[in-house]
Amino acid sequence: DGGITQSPKYLFRKEGQNVTLSCEQNLNHDAMYWYRQDPGQGLRLIYYSQIVNDFQKGDIAEGYSVSREKKESFPLTVTSAQKNPTAFYLCASSIDGAGDYGYTFGSGTRLTVV
Amino acid sequence: AQSVTQPDIHITVSEGASLELRCNYSYGATPYLFWYVQSPGQGLQLLLKYFSGDTLVQGIKGFEAEFKRSQSSFNLRKPSVHWSDAAEYFCAVGPGYSSASKIIFGSGTRLSIRP
Numbered sequence: 001d002g003g004i005t006q007s008p009k010y011l012f013r014k015e016g017q018n019v020t021l022s023c024e025q026n027l028n029h030d031a032m033y034w035y036r037q038d039p040g041q042g043l044r045l046i047y048y049s050q051i052v053n054d055f056q057k058g059d060i061a062e063g064y065s066v067s068r069e070k071k072e073s074f075p076l077t078v079t080s081a082q083k084n085p086t087a088f089y090l091c092a093s094s095i096d097g098a099g100d101y102g103y104t105f106g107s108g109t110r111l112t113v114v
Numbered sequence: 115a116q117s118v119t120q121p122d123i124h125i126t127v128s129e130g131a132s133l134e135l136r137c138n139y140s141y142g143a144t145p146y147l148f149w150y151v152q153s154p155g156q157g158l159q160l161l162l163k164y165f166s167g168d169t170l171v172q173g174i175k176g177f178e179a180e181f182k183r184s185q186s187s188f189n190l191r192k193p194s195v196h197w198s199d200a201a202e203y204f205c206a207v208g209p210g211y212s213s214a215s216k217i218i219f220g221s222g223t224r225l226s227i228r229p
Contacts, residue, residue, distance in 0.1 A: 004157075033216070040123070042204065042221035058216075090157055100165070100208055102148050103217060105157035 002027045006091050006106035012114050013078070013085065021076045021109045023091035032074035033092040033103065036060060043090065049074055050097030078111065086113050116141045118207050120220035128228045129197055135190040135223050137179075137205030146208030147188040148217065149179055153201045161203075164188065175199070200227045 004025045013019045023032065034046040045058030049068040063082025068074055074093075078085045088110050092103040117140045127133055139145055146165055150158040162173025169181040179190045188205060205220040 006157075040221075043219045045216060048216060088155075092158075098208075100146050102146075102160050102163050102206075102208070103158075105150075105159070107157045108155070110155070 004091055004093055004104055004106035006089075006109050008109060009107070011109055011111045013111060014114060016080045018077055018079050019111065021078070021089055021091075021111070023074045023076065023106060024072055025074075025093045025104075025106075026072060027093055027095075027104060028071070029093035029095055029104070030071070031094045031097045032068070033094075034058075034064075034066065034074070034076045035090040035092065037088040037090060037108075046076065046089075085111055087111060116145075116207055116218050118205050118218050118220035120203075120205055120223050122223045123221075124224045124226065126226040126228055127195055130194050133190075133192045133195045133199070133225070135203050135205075135225070137188045137190065137220060138186050139188065139205075139207045140186065141207055147179075147181060148206040148208065149173065149177070149188075149190050150204045150206060150219075151175075151201050152204065152222075158204060161190070195225075195227055197227045197229070200225055 007022045031050045033048040035043040044060050046064050047066040049055035065077045090108050091106040094103050095101050119138045148163045149161040152158045161177050162171050164171045164181045171179050177192050202222045202224050204222050206217045208217045
């Protein structure tokens, strides 16, 4: 079955470390997105990519980086510059960059700074 | 600018009772509207979507939503809730024919079910 796979499900990071969250989709979707979710704050867009080798900053891009070298993959790196990285991270994809048909979401990665 | 408001942060209903979750949007063109559900520690699942046509939209798990342009609303309803409906619900508005290229999500409504 087609879908989005996020790994790992749980991730622990020490202060000052960079960590990379994986997001892979086999839906043949053009666009992919990363959201951060904190309790009571809904979803906040970090980065999105409408096509391969292109991506744009979302509302809270500082301290994060992404790449889109393959259509199927959109990894997110949480750098040491992100002051409060503990959160639930969701990856999503859509058929095209317009997102008119809605998004398909992965099951998320919970990142905790220890 | 487009926006979505979910006025209720938390709602508790009794099992078997009816449910209505409110959603208001602000959008300059014909909106595409969505409702998603999120169980704890999981991703979001699409319940239903409105693009055009019939303003009453049927979704999965017995949910429906009605688009009311005059009220800028897209409320989610279910005639009889089950304990398994306890979750967080997100309303979202899509870019439609604009070039915004991303969906805007509301802040969510947490639904609790009273036995």
